[in-house]
Amino acid sequence: MTGQQGDSPDEQPYRAGFACFVGRPNAGKSTLTNAIIGQKIAITSNKPQTTRHVIRAVLHRPNSQLVLVDTPGLHRPRTLLGERLNDLVRQTWSEVDVIGLCIPANEPIGRGDRFITGELAELKAKVLAVVTKTDLVDKKQLAEQLLAVSELGEFAAVVPVSALSGHQVDTLVEVMTGYLPPSPQLYPDDMLTDDPEQVMVAELIREAALEGVRDELPHSIAVVVEEMIPEGKLIKIYADVYVERPSQKAIVIGHRASRLKDVGIRARRQIEELLGSRIYLDLHVRVAKDWQRDPKQLRKLGF
Ligand SMILES: Nc1nc2c(ncn2[C@@H]2O[C@H](COP(=O)(O)OP(=O)(O)OP(=O)(O)O)[C@@H](O)[C@H]2O)c(=O)[nH]1
Ligand SMILES: [Mg+2]
Numbered sequence: 001m002t003g004q005q006g007d008s009p010d011e012q013p014y015r016a017g018f019a020c021f022v023g024r025p026n027a028g029k030s031t032l033t034n035a036i037i038g039q040k041i042a043i044t045s046n047k048p049q050t051t052r053h054v055i056r057a058v059l060h061r062p063n064s065q066l067v068l069v070d071t072p073g074l075h076r077p078r079t080l081l082g083e084r085l086n087d088l089v090r091q092t093w094s095e096v097d098v099i100g101l102c103i104p105a106n107e108p109i110g111r112g113d114r115f116i117t118g119e120l121a122e123l124k125a126k127v128l129a130v131v132t133k134t135d136l137v138d139k140k141q142l143a144e145q146l147l148a149v150s151e152l153g154e155f156a157a158v159v160p161v162s163a164l165s166g167h168q169v170d171t172l173v174e175v176m177t178g179y180l181p182p183s184p185q186l187y188p189d190d191m192l193t194d195d196p197e198q199v200m201v202a203e204l205i206r207e208a209a210l211e212g213v214r215d216e217l218p219h220s221i222a223v224v225v226e227e228m229i230p231e232g233k234l235i236k237i238y239a240d241v242y243v244e245r246p247s248q249k250a251i252v253i254g255h256r257a258s259r260l261k262d263v264g265i266r267a268r269r270q271i272e273e274l275l276g277s278r279i280y281l282d283l284h285v286r287v288a289k290d291w292q293r294d295p296k297q298l299r300k301l302g303f
Contacts, residue, residue, distance in 0.1 A: 012063050016067070017066070017098070017186075019179075020093070020096045021071070027073065030070050032161065035169050036066075039192060041055060042055050049075065049218075051072045053088070058192060094123065098125055101127060121153060127156060128156045129155040134160045134165075135162040135165045159172045201228065201274070202223040206221060207270070209221050209223065217251060219292065225239045233277070235278070235279045236280045239283055245289070248287075252285050260283060288301070
């Protein structure tokens with residue numbers, strides 16, 4: 001199936017490999033991953049540092065398999081959690097064939113982008129620049145950003161995309177796939193992600209909990225699914241929402257538990273879509289004091 005030898009020259013060899021999107025927090029990496037796969041694999045939000053673990057999502061095409069590795073945004077760490085996340089990102093870089101450096105079309109190139117570009121230059125992977133969120137700018141702004149990005153470093157290609165409108169998403173896939181090595185298939189045909197169901201459910205709850213909270217609170221929220229129990233046509237899900245301080249607990253729960261109820265409603269909708277089943281969702285808010293800085297708590301929360 002690899003077709004490295006003996007194929008006629010016009011026949012494309014089967015290609016398969018790993019690609020990842022990197023970039024500062026909020027650049028649109030997870031949204032782009034979902035747009036390419038055509039399904040919600042990774043949660044997204046307008047808060048920086050939404051993604052906290054490495055997620056693999058597989059795009060199956062007749063002649064290729066593109067494994068997208070979604071990573072947290074690289075940032076200046078302020079907590080032990082932040083350091084762990086950056087380590088995950090750098091480890092991923094060293095293992096992939098193609099890297100897409102994501103830079104939003106509507107934000108000036110910053111020190112963070114220059115720093116990441118410098119680090120990427122040291123790697124063996126093909127590096128291309130992806131100018132994201134093109135729907136937010138006009139043609140002139142886009143042209144200026146493309147120029148600025150191409151001057152930022154040596155990229156194999158610079159591709160503008162909008163995950164929101166779908167503009168150029170296919171082109172990006174083609175460019176990335178072209179850089180994958182000839183290889184046999186890496187994952188079974190029907191595999192979309194290797195993220196365990198329990199983790200995806202926890203993530204959907206966290207996504208719902210992130211909506212409408214501000215300042216430091218988004219960083220302080222963690223979710224653990226304790227149990228998923230099928231019962232007749234229903235799946236009963238018991239999950240804990242962790243925050244770092246009692247004051248945050250009060251905010252997450254809200255007046256007469258109104259906020260928590262909304263979080264439950266939003267999360268339930270998404271989880272039912274994911275599992276294809278009706279669910280009962282039991283959410284408990286707990287305090288894990290300063291968990292982002294505490295190695296023991298981090299371990300308990302899966303970091
Ligand atoms: N208008 C527009 N908004 C987008 C697009 N892509 C992403 N966004 C928005 O940008 C914000 C951040 O998107 P994410 O995909 O969570 O960004 P990320 O790079 O994964 O962020 P981290 O996981 O925190 O590093 C969200 O509010 C998205 O809805 C796009 O193509 N167009
Ligand atoms: Mg993300």
